[in-house]
């Protein structure tokens with residue numbers, strides 16, 4: 001717990017929303033359900049592998065695709081239809097996903 005040995009990637013276009021602390025969840029498949037609550041994870045862009053911040057994992061919970069709702073969409077800063085379309089595109093046919101809640105770790109000034 002609490003180490004920074006793990007890493008997560010996000011699409012480059014999401015970077016401003018994550019490093020400003022506005023986006024507070026991500027929904028992933030089982031291959032990314034291993035993050036431990038309390039751990040600090042290094043955040044990189046998927047496209048260039050550039051590190052741009054750290055996050056603290058708050059929780060990882062199973063979520064059926066059919067149970068994705070407006071609260072998830074709000075936390076993702078997307079509309080519900082945009083979020084569902086995006087997830088269908090990334091994880092076609094996947095019924096069971098995982099919602100990873102996190103908070104931005106602020107850099108000391």
Ligand SMILES: CC(=O)Nc1ccn([C@H]2C[C@H](O)[C@@H](CO)O2)c(=O)n1
Pocket residue numbers: 009010011014025026027028046076086087090
């Ligand atoms: C490899 C991979 O799947 N990478 C992903 C998956 C998801 N995201 C973002 C897109 C949405 O905002 C949420 C919901 O999954 O997470 C991502 O940036 N990279």
